[in-house]
Amino acid sequence: MKKTKILAVTIFTAIIGLVAIAADHIDAPATQGTSADITDFYAFQGEDTNNLVFVANIQGLLSPTATASASFDENVMIEFNIDTNDDKIEDLVIQAIPRDGKMYFFGPSAPASPGLNSFVNVMATKSEVAITPYGSNAIIANQNGMKFFAGPRDDPFFMDFAQYGAILAGNATGFNNPGADTFAGSNVLSIVVEVPKSSIGGSGSINTWVEAKTKQ
Amino acid sequence: MKLPILKYIAIATFAFFVISCNNNDDNMSEMDNQFAGVYVQKDQMGRPAVNTVFVSSASKNTFNTTVPSQQGAAFQSMFQTNLMGLSPAFANAGDKNALGLDAASFTGLLATDVLNVSLDGTTTFFDGTNVLTGRALADDVITVELLLIFGGEDFSENPTLSNDNVDANDKPFLTSFPYLASPW
Numbered sequence: 001m002k003k004t005k006i007l008a009v010t011i012f013t014a015i016i017g018l019v020a021i022a023a024d025h026i027d028a029p030a031t032q033g034t035s036a037d038i039t040d041f042y043a044f045q046g047e048d049t050n051n052l053v054f055v056a057n058i059q060g061l062l063s064p065t066a067t068a069s070a071s072f073d074e075n076v077m078i079e080f081n082i083d084t085n086d087d088k089i090e091d092l093v094i095q096a097i098p099r100d101g102k103m104y105f106f107g108p109s110a111p112a113s114p115g116l117n118s119f120v121n122v123m124a125t126k127s128e129v130a131i132t133p134y135g136s137n138a139i140i141a142n143q144n145g146m147k148f149f150a151g152p153r154d155d156p157f158f159m160d161f162a163q164y165g166a167i168l169a170g171n172a173t174g175f176n177n178p179g180a181d182t183f184a185g186s187n188v189l190s191i192v193v194e195v196p197k198s199s200i201g202g203s204g205s206i207n208t209w210v211e212a213k214t215k216q
Numbered sequence: 217m218k219l220p221i222l223k224y225i226a227i228a229t230f231a232f233f234v235i236s237c238n239n240n241d242d243n244m245s246e247m248d249n250q251f252a253g254v255y256v257q258k259d260q261m262g263r264p265a266v267n268t269v270f271v272s273s274a275s276k277n278t279f280n281t282t283v284p285s286q287q288g289a290a291f292q293s294m295f296q297t298n299l300m301g302l303s304p305a306f307a308n309a310g311d312k313n314a315l316g317l318d319a320a321s322f323t324g325l326l327a328t329d330v331l332n333v334s335l336d337g338t339t340t341f342f343d344g345t346n347v348l349t350g351r352a353l354a355d356d357v358i359t360v361e362l363l364l365i366f367g368g369e370d371f372s373e374n375p376t377l378s379n380d381n382v383d384a385n386d387k388p389f390l391t392s393f394p395y396l397a398s399p400w
Contacts, residue, residue: 027267028259028276036258043331044339044352047392052335055353055396064400077255088285088328099250115283120251138394149394154387156396157264159358160380167377174376184386187399194393197335205349207330209262209284213255 025060025157025183035059035073036212039188040157043208046194051147054080054094054195056210057188060155067152067187068134072098075215078191079118082108082200083207090114092200095121096150096191103150103191104128108199118213147194155188257281262329264341264357269302269365270295270326279329288328295323303377305368313364314371315347322364353389353396358382 024038031037039060046053056078062070077097081090094107097120109124129141132151141148160179166172200206259280261267271279272294282290296319300306306319313322332348333339339350342360351357359379366374387397 024259024261024264024267027261028280030277031259031280034258038259038261040264041261041331042351042353043333044350045337049337052333052339053393053395062399067399076258079255083284083330088287088330089283097251104251116257116281118255118257119253120255122248122251134399138398140393147393152399153394153396154385154399156353156385156389158356158382158385160382164380175380177379177381179381181382181386185400190394190396192394192396201335203335206333206335207262207284208333209260209330211257212259214258216254216256 031212036076036214038078038210038212039155041210042156048194050197051194052197052200054193054208054210055156056080056096056191057153057155057157058191058212059189060157060186061183062152062155062187062189064185064187070134070152070187070189072103072131072150072189073214074098077118077120077213077215079211079213080193081209081211084201086205086207088207093118093121094193094195095124096193098131098150102128102130103148105146105148105193108195145196145199147192149190149192151190152187153190155183155186157183159183260284260329262331263326264351265361266326266329269361270298270323272298284328284330288324290327292320292324292327295327296320299323299365303365303374305366305373312369314367314369315364354384356383 024040038056038058040057042055044053059070077095080094082092083089084091090111092108093111094105096103096105105127106121106124109121112119112121125144127141127143127146127148129148129150130139132139134152138149158181160175161182163172163175163179167174267276267279275294279291300319305311312318317325331351334349338346339352340346341348341351341355341357362378362380363371366377371378389395389397
């Protein structure tokens with residue numbers, strides 16, 4: 001029984017060739033190690049329960065020594081997508097794009113057209129926050145009824161990825177107890193936006209996802 | 217007397233041009249021009265670990281550039297093949313996970329990689345009661361996914377594969393904005 005399990009896992013590994021790191025850290029060749037690599041996405045109710053918080057993390061696995069020189073790429077737009085009618089097509093977007101030490105935010109607003117290609121919607125509600133330098137206290141902007149942050153943060157993701165890899169490689173049959181957090185001590189670049197629920201559907205459920213889009 | 221007046225007029229004229237070149241409207245349009253151009257999708261993410269675990273290597277870039285409304289049709293069968301190859305808990309016909317989802321319906325849910333979020337209260341990946349109502353920072357999403365992949369109908373199958381035994385972040389989260397902990 002155990003051998004079958006190990007065999008199944010080994011075969012799966014051979015088929016999948018899984019070398020990528022969860023949750024979404026380094027998930028695909030075209031984004032791996034680039035400034036457009038999304039590592040994680042969160043959406044949760046804020047401290048003020050009338051608000052919802054979106055978090056996009058990019059450029060993961062930054063060591064403390066590498067964090068000061070990590071920066072947001074001015075050619076990369078991060079777009080939060082919000083689907084309010086469950087057709088899996090975005091009805092609203094919040095766009096975040098850096099310029100000269102600030103992160104600019106547009107929206108929430110309806111996209112000119114949904115899908116893979118976007119323009120920055122400069123007609124949408126515009127907000128901005130200074131990008132927090134490494135080692136400084138978090139710079140927070142309260143603008144247009146929303147809150148904004150952009151800068152390095154501790155990577156909130158936790159997992160024994162090393163053991164997961166060992167299992168998939170056929171070198172282990174299960175997780176250790178206790179496990180070891182592979183992401184301990186590493187940083188990411190974070191964009192955090194808190195918006196009133198009333199501006200993204202009000203009540204009920206939404207579908208949401210985040211995209212990194214690069215300028216052509 | 218006349219010369220200083222001329223000087224003032226010259227200064228005022230110069231200042232007028234400088235100011236008009238720097239008024240807010242002009243700054244706005246300069247700024248708007250900075251944002252011009254087409255931005256093309258490179259990466260996307262809804263739920264944690266979906267592309268990582270369920271998309272075969274050769275398809276990972278394609279998955280990242282397929283809009284969610286088309287992901288189910290394009291990827292569900294690949295997800296099902298990979299799930300059944302990965303987990304003994306889905307090896308037999310009729311196997312389900314603790315959400316009551318068989319391999320086809322579970323991968324149908326996963327293949328459309330969006331995060332479902334409730335605007336009416338608790339937001340969590342899974343807290344024992346609420347299922348997929350958001351994703352909070354402290355949610356142990358990997359253990360939840362391992363349980364749903366390996367744990368079988370009642371979370372009792374494959375216990376050594378169903379929990380990575382890392383249950384919390386290495387730094388406490390903040391209760392207030394921006395919620396994430398300061399960097400190391």
